[in-house]
Amino acid sequence: MTYQFDFAALLPYWHExxxxxxxxxxxSAIATVLGFILGTLCAIGRADGPRWVRFLVATYVEVIRNTPLLVQVFIVYFGxxxxxxxxxADMAAVIALVVNVGAYTSEIVRAGLESVHKSQLEAADCLGLSRTQIYWHVVLRPAIERVYPALTSQYVLLMLASSITSQISAEELTAVANRIQSDTFRSFETYIVVGVIYLALSFIVRIGLWLFGLVVFVRRRKLGTAL
Structure with missing residues (x-):
């Protein structure tokens, strides 16, 4: 049995x-920004917050990391x-993605915070820096710089995982592909094209984050290790 590819049937749908x-x-961009803020706040709360805050953050992280994203999307949308x-659907998709990636970001950033040696905090305290200055210049910025490659990979995965939101009719790429293949009956060609587009989007996101790293992290720019 031979299969005749017909990608020409998809050309009228290029704008979709x-x-x-x-x-x-x-x-992905909205969820990345908001998820980073949420995850960083959770990481700080779990590292230096009171016991009840640490408990709440730990519970949130464990619940999110041990349940499927699809279930989380359904809970947010229908809940x-x-x-x-x-x-x-788009708003519900953003909320679900932020809640999901915030948990993973929290653990990544927390690992960065724990990598800061106590001697650095003591040295900063001896220099007379305030608590806010110490946390920003000595703890938070170096910590995020160290885990930036891991954050980059997580946000690329977030972009790919956004395809799950097609299940609540968010009109992202996978939802569009589902509709096009049902109209053209060219499922194989449609999902090949979508796979190529996702591959291109992954490179775009990674390059964008790499450029952002070059701007924000001066030391990494000098070393050529923004990712």
Whole structure:
């Protein structure tokens, strides 16, 4: 049995592929920024917060890391509607992605915080730096710089994982592909094209984060190790 590829049947849908790819990048960018903020705050709370804060953060991280993202997406999307709040699929997708990646970011950043030696804190204290200055210049920035490659990989995975939000009708790339293959009956060709697009998006996200690392982390720029 031979199969005749017909990619020409997908050409009329190029603008839909483009719109899906752009929405995928948009969802990923918003979730990355908000997830980083949430994860960093959780990491700080778990490292230096009171016992009840450490307990809450630890519970949040363990629950999220040990349940499927798809289940989390369903809980957010249908749970919010059950409570009487009506949000669109895209908003629910962002919330679910932020909650998910925030837990993973928390653990990555916490590892960076724990890598800061106590002697550095003592030296900063001897120099008369305030607690805020110590945490920002001696703890937080160096910690994030050390774990930046791991954060980069996590956010690339986040972009790929956003395909799961197609299950709640978020019109990202995978949802668009599902609709196109049902219209054209060219499933094989459609998902080959989508796979290539996701590969390109992964390179775009990685390069973008690499450039961001060059701007933010001067030492890594000098060493050529922004990722």
């Amino acid at each position: 592929f483009l719109q899906g790819a752009l929405l995928t990048l948009q969802l 919010i509607a059950t409570l009487g709040f009506h949000v669109g």
